[in-house]
Amino acid sequence: MRSIVIEPEYEAWRAAARRLLAEGVAPEEVLWVDDAREGSLFVQEEAAAMKAVQAGGAVKVPPAFLDMARSAAAHTDARRWGLLYRVLWRLTLGAERHLLAMATDRDVRQLQDWCKAVGRDIHKMHAFxxxxxxxxxxxxxxxxxxxxxxxxxxxxxxxxxxxxxxxxxxxxxxxxxxxxxxxxxxxxxxxxxxxxxxAPDEDALDDLWRTYYRSIFNPARVKISAMQSEMPKKYWKNLPEASLIAGLIAESTQRVQGMLETEERVVKPAPNNAYLKALHAMNGTEAADGTQESGTP
Structure with a gap:
C-alpha cells in the first residue's frame, strides 16, 4: 500500500495522480491522506513515486472529467481523492472512455452528488x-x-x-x-x-444593508419555508439584515391588510412622446383594434 500525502487542493491531487498513473499504480494500492499532520500514521510514499513523469508517459483524459474533478475536489468528504483516482484509472488505463456517460455507475453518481453540493455552496457564498x-x-x-x-x-x-x-x-x-x-x-x-x-463585526454598511432589505421585503410574498431553504438559518448570524427578518415576518399580516385597504391609484396615461412612440413601433405594440398605439390618452 502506498500512502500519498497531499495538500487538500485539486492541483495537489492532480500532480500526484499523474505520477501514479504514469507508473501504473492501481487505485486499490493507494491510500490518500489530505492532511500532512496525519502523514506519520502511514507508511511514507516511496521516493520513486515523487519523480517527475516522463513526457512519454502522458495519457489523454476527457476534459469533462477534469471539470468534474476540480469541483468534486472542493468537497470535504475524505473519500474524494481515492474515488477521483479510481475514476481516472477507469477512464484511461481501464479503457472505460465513456464512463462519465453512465449515469447509473456508482462512482459517477457519487462524483455528481459531490459536484452538486459544491455548486450549491458556491451559490450560497456568492449570495451571502x-x-x-x-x-x-x-x-x-x-x-x-x-x-x-x-x-x-x-x-x-x-x-x-x-x-x-x-x-x-x-x-x-x-x-x-x-x-x-x-x-x-x-x-x-x-x-x-x-x-x-x-473578521470585523460591524460597520456603517450594515445599516445600509438593513435599510435596503427592509425596502425590498414584500410581506405579500412571504413564504417562510422557501425563504429558509434559500437562506438557511446557519448563515443568518453573519448577515446584518437577518436581525430584521423575525420582526418583518411578524408585521407581514398587518402590512398586507394595509395594502389591501389602500385605494387604487389612478393610472396615469402614457405621455405623448415621440421617443416612446418609436419604441412602441419597434416592439410592435398595437391597440386592441389592430392599429398602432399612439401613446396618447
Whole structure:
C-alpha cells in the first residue's frame, strides 16, 4: 500500500495522480491522506513515486472529467481523492472512455452528488458574503473591505473569481475557516484559513444593508419555508439584515391588510412622446383594434 500525502487542493491531487498513473499504480494500492499532520500514521510514499513523469508517459483524459474533478475536489468528504483516482484509472488505463456517460455507475453518481453540493455552496457564498469597510489604502486611495463566510466545503478558489470580477474596484479579503481569498486590484491570492475572531463585526454598511432589505421585503410574498431553504438559518448570524427578518415576518399580516385597504391609484396615461412612440413601433405594440398605439390618452 502506498500512502500519498497531499495538500487538500485539486492541483495537489492532480500532480500526484499523474505520477501514479504514469507508473501504473492501481487505485486499490493507494491510500490518500489530505492532511500532512496525519502523514506519520502511514507508511511514507516511496521516493520513486515523487519523480517527475516522463513526457512519454502522458495519457489523454476527457476534459469533462477534469471539470468534474476540480469541483468534486472542493468537497470535504475524505473519500474524494481515492474515488477521483479510481475514476481516472477507469477512464484511461481501464479503457472505460465513456464512463462519465453512465449515469447509473456508482462512482459517477457519487462524483455528481459531490459536484452538486459544491455548486450549491458556491451559490450560497456568492449570495451571502457581506463586506465590511475596514479602512483606506494611503498609497492608492482604494477602500479596503473584509468579509467573513463559513462554507460547508473548500470552495474559496472556485467562488473567488466572481468577487474578483464584481468588486474589482476595491481591495477586499474574504476570510473562511478553510482558506482566505485576497484581491488588491491586480492580483488574486490565497492564504490559510483563520478563526471567526479575525473578521470585523460591524460597520456603517450594515445599516445600509438593513435599510435596503427592509425596502425590498414584500410581506405579500412571504413564504417562510422557501425563504429558509434559500437562506438557511446557519448563515443568518453573519448577515446584518437577518436581525430584521423575525420582526418583518411578524408585521407581514398587518402590512398586507394595509395594502389591501389602500385605494387604487389612478393610472396615469402614457405621455405623448415621440421617443416612446418609436419604441412602441419597434416592439410592435398595437391597440386592441389592430392599429398602432399612439401613446396618447
Amino acid at each position: 458574503v457581506r463586506f465590511r469597510l475596514v479602512g483606506t489604502d494611503d498609497a492608492t486611495g482604494r477602500e479596503q473591505f473584509v468579509a467573513w463566510f463559513e462554507p460547508e466545503h473548500r470552495i474559496v478558489r472556485l467562488a473567488a473569481p466572481f468577487f474578483e470580477k464584481r468588486f474589482a474596484g476595491m481591495d477586499w479579503s474574504i476570510l473562511t475557516p478553510y482558506e482566505c481569498a485576497h484581491w488588491d486590484g491586480t492580483r488574486l491570492h490565497f492564504t490559510a484559513g483563520v478563526p471567526r475572531s479575525s
